[in-house]
Amino acid sequence: MTKILTPDICVIGGGAAGLSVAAGAAAFGVPVVLIERGRMGGDCLNYGCVPSKALIAAAKHAEAIRKAAEFGIAAGEPVVDYERLQARIRSVVDGIAPHDSVERFTSLGVEVIEATARFVDERTVSAGDRLIRARRFVIATGSSPAIPPIQGLGEVSFLTNETLFELKRLPGHLAVIGAGAVGLEMAAAYRRLGTQVTVVDEAAALSRQDPELAAIVLDGLRAEGTVLHERTTIRSVERTENGVRLLCERDGGPFRLDASDLLIAAGRAPNHLALDLDAAGIRHDARGIRVGADLRTSNRRVYAIGDAAGGRFTHEAAHHARLVVQRILFRLPAGRRRDIVPRVIFTDPELAEVGLTEQQAREKYAAAETVRWAYSGNDRARTDGLGPGLVKVVVGRRGRIVGAGIAGAGAGEMIGFWSFAIANRLTLKHVSGFVPAYPTLGEIGKQAAISYYSPMARNRFVRLAIRMLRGFG
Ligand SMILES: Cc1cc2nc3c(=O)[nH]c(=O)nc-3n(C[C@H](O)[C@H](O)[C@H](O)COP(=O)(O)OP(=O)(O)OC[C@H]3O[C@@H](n4cnc5c(N)ncnc54)[C@H](O)[C@@H]3O)c2cc1C
Numbered sequence: 001m002t003k004i005l006t007p008d009i010c011v012i013g014g015g016a017a018g019l020s021v022a023a024g025a026a027a028f029g030v031p032v033v034l035i036e037r038g039r040m041g042g043d044c045l046n047y048g049c050v051p052s053k054a055l056i057a058a059a060k061h062a063e064a065i066r067k068a069a070e071f072g073i074a075a076g077e078p079v080v081d082y083e084r085l086q087a088r089i090r091s092v093v094d095g096i097a098p099h100d101s102v103e104r105f106t107s108l109g110v111e112v113i114e115a116t117a118r119f120v121d122e123r124t125v126s127a128g129d130r131l132i133r134a135r136r137f138v139i140a141t142g143s144s145p146a147i148p149p150i151q152g153l154g155e156v157s158f159l160t161n162e163t164l165f166e167l168k169r170l171p172g173h174l175a176v177i178g179a180g181a182v183g184l185e186m187a188a189a190y191r192r193l194g195t196q197v198t199v200v201d202e203a204a205a206l207s208r209q210d211p212e213l214a215a216i217v218l219d220g221l222r223a224e225g226t227v228l229h230e231r232t233t234i235r236s237v238e239r240t241e242n243g244v245r246l247l248c249e250r251d252g253g254p255f256r257l258d259a260s261d262l263l264i265a266a267g268r269a270p271n272h273l274a275l276d277l278d279a280a281g282i283r284h285d286a287r288g289i290r291v292g293a294d295l296r297t298s299n300r301r302v303y304a305i306g307d308a309a310g311g312r313f314t315h316e317a318a319h320h321a322r323l324v325v326q327r328i329l330f331r332l333p334a335g336r337r338r339d340i341v342p343r344v345i346f347t348d349p350e351l352a353e354v355g356l357t358e359q360q361a362r363e364k365y366a367a368a369e370t371v372r373w374a375y376s377g378n379d380r381a382r383t384d385g386l387g388p389g390l391v392k393v394v395v396g397r398r399g400r401i402v403g404a405g406i407a408g409a410g411a412g413e414m415i416g417f418w419s420f421a422i423a424n425r426l427t428l429k430h431v432s433g434f435v436p437a438y439p440t441l442g443e444i445g446k447q448a449a450i451s452y453y454s455p456m457a458r459n460r461f462v463r464l465a466i467r468m469l470r471g472f473g
């Protein structure tokens, strides 16, 4: 018999976004029902951030062994035990899984339903043998790998982020479709593990990122042997005896690419088709569910957050979740802020950005300026042999920080500082006055900030003022 539940909040999707809402609301004693059709933890834990970063960590060790001789440590070519490497990735995921589990959420007071949810009408959701009539609904159904319409793709076997981490052997030659975040992170990691890697993109690689910073990352990947075919159309794909063949075209010239394995990393498609959104009057399109700045959908009882609402990152999902909890529980005004959400690609060198890029700032503010400082001017980058890197800080009027971008080691760790600066409307004056420890990469940001004020040291009025002040003894 169908059971009817009437919680305050019904969350659909137990990934980063949905779990954050459920845990946040339950902490205040609010009745919450959470519906998840697959694995608790969603993409980030099971098929995304966590396994990919564990793979990247393994690859980093392989590269460190290769580079050890530069530091006077004798070592040879690393030997990859792929089975153990995969076992470690699984154990990292398993180690985090209890935090996202049905058991933990049940202990927090959340009623978890393991089923597929769909709207029945404007205020009712069906899941398994339950009907849920909640005061508010939060859709957090995430996204899945988008499969491009390439001829022949249906006839070959290919990997996506959902299957890559189950691969039982190290690929001999991995072809990757898509030079975005997933494609380049995985390309770089497999290359370091000894796989031959070729990436094909119909556009420029990292086309959304600042070109000057992207060039540093792409040069680094090429230097390690990843082959990149940019602005290349894949006409068709076919199976071969040893794997797969891509028939490509660039500048009107056709070429063939033979590989043992194929990874599709061509963007994401939101998961909202199973929800029957029309039954609830919720507007949506191919890019996802349409929401306002307050993350509310066209149905006033329903919010959409995370990848389902155009988000791209786990921390962005958490940011959405916090706003929605504030809105539903305390009726506080909520407005998502894209300008403070860092965008990091964990290649090596890493690429991290927040706020406006140099070009976006120029289009927006007549007074936009960019200050930059290279890693080569930083002592820690030299002691640690960190290779090329660059910090760029974009400022508006009176030195107000409106964006920052970093290409180089530790970029992902350092970008949080600039997100904080933008969130708190700080200027370069604030940054030039803070004291980073020596020797750390954090000094690079301070140096960039000081360089903004260095023309002042040559200003004749400033020099005159110094001479006058000297007169006071
Ligand atoms: C390979 C890879 C690496 C990544 N690395 C990073 C990274 O390093 N840092 C970062 O910030 N981001 C990273 N991301 C992005 C990040 O994974 C996503 O932004 C994040 O997972 C979005 O969380 P979400 O809760 O919106 O969606 P999801 O994690 O996709 O969760 C949605 C959940 O909803 C469930 N669901 C869907 N439909 C229904 C339904 N009808 N009924 C019930 N349940 C349903 C799904 O089963 C799923 O569990 C990466 C992504 C990929 C693919």
Ligand SMILES: NC(=O)c1ccc[n+]([C@@H]2O[C@H](COP(=O)([O-])OP(=O)(O)OC[C@H]3O[C@@H](n4cnc5c(N)ncnc54)[C@H](O)[C@@H]3O)[C@@H](O)[C@H]2O)c1
Pocket: 148, 149, 150, 177, 178, 179, 180, 181, 182, 183, 185, 200, 201, 202, 203, 204, 205, 206, 207, 232, 234, 265, 266, 267, 268, 311, 312, 313, 343, 344, 345, 346
């Ligand atoms: N470190 C992180 O935070 C991280 C890591 C991985 C993924 N993610 C997120 O996951 C999402 C998915 O990443 P992604 O790399 O799949 O998407 P993406 O949008 O970053 O890149 C997709 C790339 O595929 C290319 N492409 C699309 N169709 C193609 C075709 N037919 N032929 C050739 N190239 C084609 C596009 O031009 C683009 O460069 C993103 O939102 C990303 O932000 C984040």
